[in-house]
Amino acid sequence: MVEKKDNLVAKRVHPGVKEMEKSLGEGKCSRREFLRTTTLLGISATTAYSLASSILGKDILPDLISTAHAAQKKGGVLKFGMMVQEMADPGTYSWTEKSVIARHVIEYLVETGPDNVTRPNLATSWEVSDDLKTWIFHLRKGVKWSNGDDFIADDVVFNFTRWLDPKTGSSNLGLFNAMLEDTGTKDAKGNPIKRMIKNAVEKVDAHTVKINLKSAVLSMPENLYNYPTGIVHRDFEKEGGDFTKNPVGTGPYALTEFKVGEIAVLKKRNEPYWGGEVFLDEIRFIDLGSDPGAYLAAIASKQVDALYELDLTTLQAAKNIPGINVLAIPSTQTGVIRMKVTEKPFDDIRVRQAVQKCCDCQRQLDIAHHGLGIIAEHHHVASIHPEYFKLPPYKQDIAGAKKLLAEAGYPDGIKLTCNVGNTNGVWEQNSVAVLKEDCAKAGINIIINLMPTAQYWDVWTKAPMSLTSWTHRPLAVMVLGLAYRAGVPWNESSYNNPAFDAALDEAEGTFDVDSRRVKMEKVEKILQDDAVMVQPFFRSVFTAVSDKVVGLETHPTKYYRFHKVSLA
Amino acid sequence: MVLLLLKRIGFMIFTMIVVSIILFILLETGLTGDPATRVLGNFASAEQKEMWRDQHGYNQPVIIRYAKWLGNFATGDLGTSIRYKGPVKDVLLPRLWSTAILGFWTFAIMIPLSLTLGVLSGMKEGSILDRSISVFGILTTSVPEFASAVFFSALFVFGLKWLPGTSSMSDGFAFKQLILPAMVLVVYDFGYVARMTRASMAEVMTSQYIRSAVLKGLPYRQVIIRHALRNALIAPFTVIMLQINWLLSGVIVVEFFFAYKGFGALLLEASLNNDIALLEACAMVAVVVAVGSQTLADIGYTFLNPRIRFS
Numbered sequence: 001m002v003e004k005k006d007n008l009v010a011k012r013v014h015p016g017v018k019e020m021e022k023s024l025g026e027g028k029c030s031r032r033e034f035l036r037t038t039t040l041l042g043i044s045a046t047t048a049y050s051l052a053s054s055i056l057g058k059d060i061l062p063d064l065i066s067t068a069h070a071a072q073k074k075g076g077v078l079k080f081g082m083m084v085q086e087m088a089d090p091g092t093y094s095w096t097e098k099s100v101i102a103r104h105v106i107e108y109l110v111e112t113g114p115d116n117v118t119r120p121n122l123a124t125s126w127e128v129s130d131d132l133k134t135w136i137f138h139l140r141k142g143v144k145w146s147n148g149d150d151f152i153a154d155d156v157v158f159n160f161t162r163w164l165d166p167k168t169g170s171s172n173l174g175l176f177n178a179m180l181e182d183t184g185t186k187d188a189k190g191n192p193i194k195r196m197i198k199n200a201v202e203k204v205d206a207h208t209v210k211i212n213l214k215s216a217v218l219s220m221p222e223n224l225y226n227y228p229t230g231i232v233h234r235d236f237e238k239e240g241g242d243f244t245k246n247p248v249g250t251g252p253y254a255l256t257e258f259k260v261g262e263i264a265v266l267k268k269r270n271e272p273y274w275g276g277e278v279f280l281d282e283i284r285f286i287d288l289g290s291d292p293g294a295y296l297a298a299i300a301s302k303q304v305d306a307l308y309e310l311d312l313t314t315l316q317a318a319k320n321i322p323g324i325n326v327l328a329i330p331s332t333q334t335g336v337i338r339m340k341v342t343e344k345p346f347d348d349i350r351v352r353q354a355v356q357k358c359c360d361c362q363r364q365l366d367i368a369h370h371g372l373g374i375i376a377e378h379h380h381v382a383s384i385h386p387e388y389f390k391l392p393p394y395k396q397d398i399a400g401a402k403k404l405l406a407e408a409g410y411p412d413g414i415k416l417t418c419n420v421g422n423t424n425g426v427w428e429q430n431s432v433a434v435l436k437e438d439c440a441k442a443g444i445n446i447i448i449n450l451m452p453t454a455q456y457w458d459v460w461t462k463a464p465m466s467l468t469s470w471t472h473r474p475l476a477v478m479v480l481g482l483a484y485r486a487g488v489p490w491n492e493s494s495y496n497n498p499a500f501d502a503a504l505d506e507a508e509g510t511f512d513v514d515s516r517r518v519k520m521e522k523v524e525k526i527l528q529d530d531a532v533m534v535q536p537f538f539r540s541v542f543t544a545v546s547d548k549v550v551g552l553e554t555h556p557t558k559y560y561r562f563h564k565v566s567l568a
Numbered sequence: 569m570v571l572l573l574l575k576r577i578g579f580m581i582f583t584m585i586v587v588s589i590i591l592f593i594l595l596e597t598g599l600t601g602d603p604a605t606r607v608l609g610n611f612a613s614a615e616q617k618e619m620w621r622d623q624h625g626y627n628q629p630v631i632i633r634y635a636k637w638l639g640n641f642a643t644g645d646l647g648t649s650i651r652y653k654g655p656v657k658d659v660l661l662p663r664l665w666s667t668a669i670l671g672f673w674t675f676a677i678m679i680p681l682s683l684t685l686g687v688l689s690g691m692k693e694g695s696i697l698d699r700s701i702s703v704f705g706i707l708t709t710s711v712p713e714f715a716s717a718v719f720f721s722a723l724f725v726f727g728l729k730w731l732p733g734t735s736s737m738s739d740g741f742a743f744k745q746l747i748l749p750a751m752v753l754v755v756y757d758f759g760y761v762a763r764m765t766r767a768s769m770a771e772v773m774t775s776q777y778i779r780s781a782v783l784k785g786l787p788y789r790q791v792i793i794r795h796a797l798r799n800a801l802i803a804p805f806t807v808i809m810l811q812i813n814w815l816l817s818g819v820i821v822v823e824f825f826f827a828y829k830g831f832g833a834l835l836l837e838a839s840l841n842n843d844i845a846l847l848e849a850c851a852m853v854a855v856v857v858a859v860g861s862q863t864l865a866d867i868g869y870t871f872l873n874p875r876i877r878f879s
Contacts, residue, residue, distance in 0.1 A: 261659075
């Protein structure tokens, strides 16, 4: 017992770290994957980088980490063009924009950098049991809330308990599924009601928290930087439960002004910040509505210094403006034209396969997204995902599509309706239009039903066929688990294939990347063969930054953080 | 006079009630989607939504809900905005004020400009001045606001770099940011008012008493200022009052384009986000302004034109 305790204090190293070292030495995993996985297993980023350096025999430097440059100037006001939305409850955020503001006031237990490496933040370190089911997080000591209270384990326990209470309405409920149990009851629609398993989160001491999972999860730390997991004060609910009215946080900035649809102002706090120096005195988030042209005009006339996102339609114009840098963010954001397998005519796999066979992925990317991105293969795993397994290239096959259609009983063609809401830009509509053209060659007539964005989200899981925009996720298994596992809330295609679920479970539980990649072959193949979706490309996303801004880093999920940003 | 006023006000209230019924049927009866989903997000469970509906009275009969809603509205409780998560009144009033400022400057430039050009043009029908002003007026009026907004932006923001590209007033009120939106509105509207003034002026100039005044040897300037103008400006007065109505719809495009935080942008945002309470309040404000400006125009007209007053 004593020995075990000592082991904990001495920070046990997960055996997986040794395996990863071996893999890296033998060239079986990439440097990036080594860094990502070992940091998830509790090795500090600095140690991970130096381990990688010694194994590879050359200096591996962090590519893009928020480190201060020596000559950065203090002071000044950064103006950031971005929609300012209602953001009362950090646990229920459904737009990343909200978290961009909140991230400077409240903080996360960890921070996943633009290099996909997860680093300590409010948690200084973590340990995981060999079976990946028990996680111990050591919390940072000496951190004060802006109301003067100490940051302690009770804060973390409170947040977990709150997220996992179905009454809160937090999407974290799906994220931490391994901490939930069935209540045995069902809601009006027959979906099982879940609740947090007793003792799923335990306070060990004032600065240590233990998480007990019912199944293995490797990405636990990574999940703790998912944008609705910002840690609020333990009295958040007692004090009204509205972050914008009572913005108590541990971060370096204080929210001093907030008007939905107009502006949010952050001012540097007077007290010293545990995370070291921040440069900007003030950050102003300026809402310019939903017209991409307005954002371009604002940055062109220097009314803002940087944008949350540069729309594809204004990309070319932005490149021509002097003093502005256009940055591309590699991402796995994508548009999925999914077909609901429970609805006619898509309950016939031949119809779905026929539609899929009509798609020319390269043409889709070239026309709908100006060629800016990477082509995909209808299984929602991107070649930039670490566990991607390369399947044989997927080719357009019009004759094959016609044949399948005839077999399915539609020799004279078929009429389909596809919903699209342009929730992330007009490229969505263009993607459906290109598919319509290609499908017409096989006698499939697609009617495009263009809907207002807000209304699209009312039907996204209901319509028989529609294009849904999915955001970036660092791991393919994360998105596959969210979108294609039987019965999960975001399974918009109602896909239900036990063989797929089993293959995915196996891949998720496989810790070694090489073995995981091998297991992904089956996962990708099943999903592609079942023709649940037409998923032609992963798109790049863009932003524009004035050249007077120093140190601004892009992030694949646009989790911007201005702690180390300064003005020239 | 008092009777006329009462009649007009009665008509105004009647119109508002009719509009409110239509609004309520369109927005509150689930025709445009489930309000619970919008408030709680797409990922809320059915149980949560049901709880919300219960709390917010959405499970009561439509008639009772309408009566309650109308009662609240009449007492100044405009409801709670879904998007802004706060009382509609707190959002709406500052936005209305912003639009009033934009409207004031638009009118302050547009009215003198269009009246002057209209009078100059109508003084001598068919002259080169008349033709030039008319052609220019028709040209600007036929270019819609969304096109002129792009054109002026390209010229003054991206080309000459003289003016700021957006008008969010995020650092407090800045007159410079008001120039482009006001310019777009003025350019679109002045041609119309100028043409109306011109027509009215031209008609007056052909009347008997002007001819008499000229023939009896009065200086031309005096004929125009003392005799022609007073009568010629009655018709444009009504037209100008109607422009207040037009402005309310015109600002939607302009405010969206320049990110000006006014009533038009709010109305658009409310409708794009299905923010029911806000949409209702905006629509009611629009009705009040429309009916109110018309009433004012009628009353003003009777003052300006004695023939109506005494008939």
